[in-house]
Amino acid sequence: MESLALLVSIIVLSIIALGFFSFITFVRTPHSRFGRAIALLINAAGITAGTWFVLLDIGVGARVIGAIVASTSAFSAIRLLKQSS
Secondary structure (H helix, E strand, C coil): CHHHHHHHHHHHHHHHHHHHHHHHHHHCCCCCHHHHHHHHHHHHHHHHHHHHHHHCCCCHHHHHHHHHHHHHHHHHHHHHHHHHC
């Protein structure tokens, strides 16, 4: 059971980290093509992980965390795609 709790905490921490990195790319948009590509990959992973977290049958607090991560990643991706046009 301890390994399961450790695995769950690693998953939750990685989803929160994706939200944090998406917020950083939202505030400070990268200027190089490579930076934009990495930022889009982080945003896509954040949208996927956050949406997955929202759709799980878990507590409300975890769903709120997933919604925050998914929305932050989506806003960052939209802003990034609008500026690259």
